[in-house]
Amino acid sequence: MGKIIAEITDSRFNRKLTNLYKLSVHLGADSLIYFVIDSLKRPLVLRHWQFEPGASDGLRKILATAVSRDPFLRATYGEARVALDTGRLVAVPARLFREEEAPAYLYKLTPPLPEDEVHSHPCAGLGVQAVYALSKRLRPLLREYFPLARVHHLGVAFLMAGHQLSVAQADGAFVLAEVQHQSLRLAALQDGRLLFFNTFPVRHARDVLYFTLLAYREAQLDPLQVPLWISGQVLEDSNALQQLRRYVRQIRWAQPPAFLAHNEALDQVPTWFYHSLFHLHLLD
Incomplete structure (x- = not known):
């Protein structure tokens, strides 16, 4: 049936002002996650809908269920963007x-x-x-549920998130990783230049370790010196993180971007899960 596994809702959300708000949606294989900000870039709503994997007619069922049960998704927003992740x-x-x-x-x-x-x-x-x-x-299908959205x-x-992180930090070089549904996306940057970018299929913690170290090697960066920023569906006590800590000295959790106004409610959810989603509204 689908259930909400994480959410924030700000009392300042005003249904009469949604024409001034921006909606960003990540439609995954077994999830729908969305984020709403106002004209001052204040986070107003974040909801993570999770569904049983492998359902027939999956995306249609996800959209039909979430939109029918969630009044925030039925509102009309000034701007709307939907992101899919094919890995290609x-x-x-x-x-x-x-x-x-x-x-x-x-x-x-x-x-x-x-x-x-x-x-x-x-x-x-x-x-x-x-x-x-x-x-x-x-x-x-997307036009049926989000008729005005850009896809x-x-x-x-994710690449825009890497650029924003490069601007925000002064370390010069870093690797940014994002774990999604059985995939690992990696980017290595140095002084604002993209040195490496690829998406890999992963099923085990050792796959995450192997491909992350591959990114360091291909970009000619030292994992003992250059930090790794983690984003996506990764738990703090995951086996993948334990293995990475043996080889990468500085592991950091991706934080909400600086252009978002601070909202204490965001501190209650693992914001690195939604790092790319937070940057979706930057795309034209």
Whole structure:
């Protein structure tokens, strides 16, 4: 049936002012998570809906259940963005990017599918263009529930989060990791430059360790010196974190971005779970 496993609701949420609010939605394989901010970037609502994995007609069932039971999702917002995460995304240096060649960039690394729609999005500040595939079959479904929403890939929000973190910290170099549904996304940055980016399938803690150390090696960064920022669906006492601590000296939890107004209620939820979602509204 689906249940809410984490939420904050600010009393300042005003149903008469939702035309001034921004809605960001992450639609996952077995979850729907959304975040609402006002014009002052104050967090007003965060809800994490969790569903049983592997249900037939999964995304339609998730949307139908959550929207029918959640009045915040039925409101009309001034801006709305929906992020999907197919894992099929590449970062192309902006100086080399040609829009007409976008499918070729993507299909060098991942096989094409009949339902593919190939999109691209500039990642301001990183000097790359994100190229990704979404299923054209999802368009009518998303339009039914979020008719005015812009649709993005969660990986683009992750890259923007990396850029924001690079601006905010003075360490020069870092690795940012995000664990989602059986996947690990990694970016290595130094002085604002993207050195490494990829998404890997993971099933075990040892997979997380292997690919994280691979990112350090490919970016020529020292895990004993360069910090690792953790985001996504990772618990503080997870086996993956225990293994990482043996090889990476500085492990930090991704924090809410500085551009969000402080809300004490956010301290009650594991905010690193929603790090990319917090950055989704930055995408055009």
